[in-house]
Amino acid sequence: MTVKTILTEPNKILRQVSLPVEKVGNEERRLMDDMLETMYDAKGIGLAAIQIGVPKRIIVMDLSKEGEKKHPMYFVNPVIKNKNEVLSKYEEGCLSVPNQFIEVNRPSMCEVEYLDYNGEKKNIKCDNLLATCIQHEIDHLEGITILTYVSKLKRSMIEKKLSKTKANEDRVVL
Numbered sequence: 264m265t266v267k268t269i270l271t272e273p274n275k276i277l278r279q280v281s282l283p284v285e286k287v288g289n290e291e292r293r294l295m296d297d298m299l300e301t302m303y304d305a306k307g308i309g310l311a312a313i314q315i316g317v318p319k320r321i322i323v324m325d326l327s328k329e330g331e332k333k334h335p336m337y338f339v340n341p342v343i344k345n346k347n348e349v350l351s352k353y354e355e356g357c358l359s360v361p362n363q364f365i366e367v368n369r370p371s372m373c374e375v376e377y378l379d380y381n382g383e384k385k386n387i388k389c390d391n392l393l394a395t396c397i398q399h400e401i402d403h404l405e406g407i408t409i410l411t412y413v414s415k416l417k418r419s420m421i422e423k424k425l426s427k428t429k430a431n432e433d434r435v436v437l
């Protein structure tokens with residue numbers, strides 16, 4: 264397993280719409296392993312393949328708390344089948360939008376159809392943090408990040424800030 268570099272806003276690759284996976288094979292499983300390792304390393308709870316530059320409809324998540332047994336989840340070609348009309352508000356963070364927390368309203372419950380790590384067709388009913396997280400990750404597959412949910416002005420301010428941070432990281436410090 265390899266820890267990959269996570270792309271951050273305003274990287275245009277994050278705008279790409281990811282493509283469906285035809286078959287869950289060893290290559291896809293290796294990708295999922297790397298994604299999970301990358302997510303754990305960055306202390307995130309969810310990661311979409313496009314965040315490491317791979318435009319495939321694959322998501323990994325683990326909502327277990329620190330100190331609890333790890334509970335990795337893998338979603339290939341996830342599709343939201345049902346969602347309720349009641350919205351819930353959550354201050355979301357994103358590994359591709361470091362140090363920013365943005366309030367997003369999403370359906371508080373949803374049902375998702377997907378293929379698992381072994382390519383088997385599965386269905387999961389989600390609520391609370393699971394519903395928020397899976398919808399956030401499915402957004403990534405459509406090229407959407409949480410910056411879509413803020414005003415244009417706020418978005419450009421955040422993007423400017425993030426670009427600057429990145430520039431500093433590249434500088435050689437003696």
Ligand code: NI
Pocket residue numbers: 356357358359399400403
């Ligand atoms: Ni994210």
